[in-house]
Amino acid sequence: MLKKLVAEFVGTFWLVLGGCGSAVLAAAFPDVGIGLLGVAFAFGLTVVTMAYAIGHISGCHLNPAVTVGLWAGGRFPSAEVIPYIIFQVLGGIFGAYVLYLIASGQPGFSLAGGLASNGYGDHSPGGYDLLSGFITEVVMTFMFLIVILGATHKLATPAMAGLAIGLALTLIHLISIPVTNTSVNPARSTGPAVWVGDWAMSQLWLFWVAPLIGAIIAGGFYRWLSPDEE
Numbered sequence: 001m002l003k004k005l006v007a008e009f010v011g012t013f014w015l016v017l018g019g020c021g022s023a024v025l026a027a028a029f030p031d032v033g034i035g036l037l038g039v040a041f042a043f044g045l046t047v048v049t050m051a052y053a054i055g056h057i058s059g060c061h062l063n064p065a066v067t068v069g070l071w072a073g074g075r076f077p078s079a080e081v082i083p084y085i086i087f088q089v090l091g092g093i094f095g096a097y098v099l100y101l102i103a104s105g106q107p108g109f110s111l112a113g114g115l116a117s118n119g120y121g122d123h124s125p126g127g128y129d130l131l132s133g134f135i136t137e138v139v140m141t142f143m144f145l146i147v148i149l150g151a152t153h154k155l156a157t158p159a160m161a162g163l164a165i166g167l168a169l170t171l172i173h174l175i176s177i178p179v180t181n182t183s184v185n186p187a188r189s190t191g192p193a194v195w196v197g198d199w200a201m202s203q204l205w206l207f208w209v210a211p212l213i214g215a216i217i218a219g220g221f222y223r224w225l226s227p228d229e230e
Contacts, residue, residue: 001083007058008084009091011050015062016095016191019043020116023181024103036177043182044170051162060162063185064088065211069145072219075152085187092191100195115192117200118183118207126178133180134210140172141184141214142221149222183207184214 022042026034034042051060059076061067064085070076096115103109114123120133128136147168151161169184176182183189189207193200 001080004058004080005083005087007054008061009087009094011054011058011060011062012088012091012187013095013098014050015043015046015185016092016188017099018046019188020096020192021099021102023116024099024113037174040170040173040177043173044166044168046166047169048162048166051165055162058084062088062091062187063211064187064208065141065185065215066145066148068212069141069148069215069219072216073145073149073223074219075149088187089190092187092189093194094191096191096195099192111196114181114200115196116181117192117196118181118189119199119203120180120206121203123199123203124179125181128179130206133206136176136179137183137207137210138214138217140176140182141211142218144168144172144184145215145218146222149218150226153226155228180207184211186211 019039019042022034023039026042027036027039047060047062050062054060059070061070061084067076067081067084067088071078071081100111100115103115117123120128120130124133144165148165150156151164152158172184173182176184186208189204193204
């Protein structure tokens with residue numbers, strides 16, 4: 001169990017450092033900025049790489065919503081849900097801290113920039129309101145879990161699961177970065193918010209509530225859609 005938890009910590013650390021790091025350090029870098037497309041692929045690549053690195057150890061959830069969704073879909077034991085979530089959140093916080101240490105080495109850096117935190121209203125990249133943010137996070141997390149539950153089904157092709165899930169996360173970011181900066185992952189949201197504080201912490205509730213709702217609905221729906229689970 002300890003190895004599973006450490007794997008989740010390391011994987012979530014990599015997701016936040018790689019995904020949020022691409023947004024903070026490289027998205028608008030002079031002349032070679034990777035932009036929205038690059039950030040979306042960076043988040044997807046963190047999941048693809050970790051799926052093949054730690055998938056055989058912990059299942060590579062890296063996300064409390066994924067853990068809860070798999071539990072709701074009958075794929076994950078209740079006793080392991082809370083420990084997984086704790087280590088995912090800790091990994092996300094540590095990943096954001098390392099990102100802060102790196103980013104703060106640039107002259108003029110300020111946490112007021114948000115450190116890739118998620119937000120709505122004035123803190124949405126496109127100015128989208130709370131309702132838009134809520135709908136986006138619920139629906140995107142729902143679809144993410146549908147892909148995960150399908151790709152990891154006993155009748156699916158196991159070797160392709162990591163790629164399918166990573167590409168799904170990339171697509172989700174391509175759709176929703178303008179709305180909320182894309183969460184679908186409470187641990188990813190918590191990491192930067194802890195260090196930014198202020199508005200990021202006051203809006204963090206949405207990026208726990210909405211992804212968990214989407215995940216639970218998806219777990220129940222997929223259990224009905226494909227009942228022949230092991």
